[in-house]
Amino acid sequence: MFGGITMKTENPMAEARRTLTLRDVSEASGVSEMTVSRVLRGQGDVSARTREKVKAAAKELGYVPNRIAGSLASSRVNLVAVIIPSMSNMVFPEVMTGISDTLEGSGLQPVVGITNYKMEKEESVLYEMLSWRPSGVILAGLDHTDAARAMLRSAGIPIVEIMDVDGEPTDHAVGISHRRAGLEMARAILREGYQKIGFLGTKMMLDFRARKRFEGFTEELGKAGIEIVDQEFYSGGSALLKGREMTEAMLKRNEEIDFLYYSNDLIGAGGLLYCLEAGIDIPGTLGMAGFNGVELIDGLPRKLATMDACRYEIGQKAAEIILRHGENDEDAAPEKIELTPKIAFGDTLHRR
Amino acid sequence: MFGGITMKTENPMAEARRTLTLRDVSEASGVSEMTVSRVLRGQGDVSARTREKVKAAAKELGYVPNRIAGSLASSRVNLVAVIIPSMSNMVFPEVMTGISDTLEGSGLQPVVGITNYKMEKEESVLYEMLSWRPSGVILAGLDHTDAARAMLRSAGIPIVEIMDVDGEPTDHAVGISHRRAGLEMARAILREGYQKIGFLGTKMMLDFRARKRFEGFTEELGKAGIEIVDQEFYSGGSALLKGREMTEAMLKRNEEIDFLYYSNDLIGAGGLLYCLEAGIDIPGTLGMAGFNGVELIDGLPRKLATMDACRYEIGQKAAEIILRHGENDEDAAPEKIELTPKIAFGDTLHRR
DNA sequence: ACTGCGAGTGTTAGCGCTAACGTAACCTGT
């Protein structure tokens, strides 16, 4: 049985609850199913009188249209698949907000799938989502399994790969260059005269964007003849705590270090808190920087330097691309939108 | 046109891409559509030879089944609607994790809808979700519009209201008593001898659970003949920063205050950071407590007292109820599961 | 030989809705 919208019968003992259909509304209001359908979709010509009658009947019965049948008949689905690695790290919720805000009122609805940074999970989630024939797909990153890539190519709907532009998109792309983000940060750090640099990050075999930032960062340092003095990676647990612990460990290991670059703001914040407690002169003796530009750092005793990842804007622009496709039926030319993140120097990078 | 899975024709110029159906796979593999359907669903008897043949053909073509048609035909939908107020405040992502983990491997898939704490939005999101005829609904809170309540009652599927048990559930409920949580915290605070208590929270007209905590809290204080000395509410912005600012303002306003109760851990953390910087003796001169038990507080210089909201477990138990319904067709008796949050005293509540 | 049975496959009839077209009634202008 459908988990269907059911009908309260006059006599509850007489008949099992049935699932309501257009037919029930049509009988209750004395018009054809087609007219009911037109009223409920607000499409086509229906006289005001009939419209009110039908609406009243539908409301009275508590009818909720069956979009499964509707979509099958009309070959139109008001869903946009959004596939992201995680919901718990502050960056994707904001992307989601950008998407939702932009889609709001368009009739399209985002549906979220989570991959936990696993390409295999991404593949299965994508398969699952495509089986609902969404009007578009927004997914994080440019790195997918071959099977996933094949599905995307042959899906026949707009695909927007977000967050990252360092690579060849399948269709559209909106994001920032993480290589460049790493590079820019390296330059800023060198410009301030820091020399002995440590890196702290997530175990990033699976987080391609963090890896790209790291690569861009080290390469740029390399050009100045500088190598990272120390590095450490964590996984799991409270990011703030890990940042604190890893920072303490690293600074004890390497007394010479004069800058710490963190792969995200949360561990950076943890590190910052540790250093302030330890009485280290920030940014004099030690500079610090994170990545993402999360709201949280505004509330820290000192503002951590960071780089905005343009999260909201990415979601917004991705959704706009999907919407644009809805208007004109033909496939528009693939767009590749590269946003430029700005460094926020905060109180931990600028040496006076 | 469906945003459908399309076919690459041998000659890309010859024919527009068509959307693939079971028929295409059936023709490619030389068996009936029904047999293909059986193979792809792994149901019914199909010989190993045929099975392989069909799977190969499906993979070759890149066929992705159309669940819209499948669900319509079978009256079964593998979706569970999850309706929550927000994704950006750390509490619901963890509930989601509990739900996802539990549903994993069951064939059921959670689909999330966000209400932004607005009942009207909740109503429309619910309508939208029900129109896809999910196998169950999990939604936050017991407070809904009349229309939403009516939809829930007549949906004919298991409904689980989560987070809150202070009230009459529509069907099942899993959560904690927020009144009781407030009450317990009041007791703990009084037990430690604090007397001049300030409250800091979100503007909570819309957050019913925060309000219930506040009510439970003030009532219990009232029994001891104590009234809140000062209170302040915020909305929007960085919670950490707001906590810092509001705390500073309140302490400057009321020098007598000896305890601050925050409606969530993040503003509490902001307040804590401020107090530490200001050199206030915590918890000697001033005690503090938050609510939720978020991971983040592990990384603070001093552990904020808090109360675990059992977020993961709530998600888990809610999903289990839905799964139980899937097994036996009849409606099981409504369950009401009340979890008991535990106070974590941390370093900011226990006076020595 | 015949029935009986289960494994493997095909056939038929929808699921609940909407696109596309049909039709009846009513305008409007000349």
Place this chain on the structure above:
DNA sequence: ACAGGTTACGTTAGCGCTAACACTCGCAGT
């Protein structure tokens, strides 16, 4: 008066899939 249009419906034929049943084998039991 009548063609030609417009408004307000109804009718028909699917959308792509699966439940339910029908059928065809081959083989065991008698």
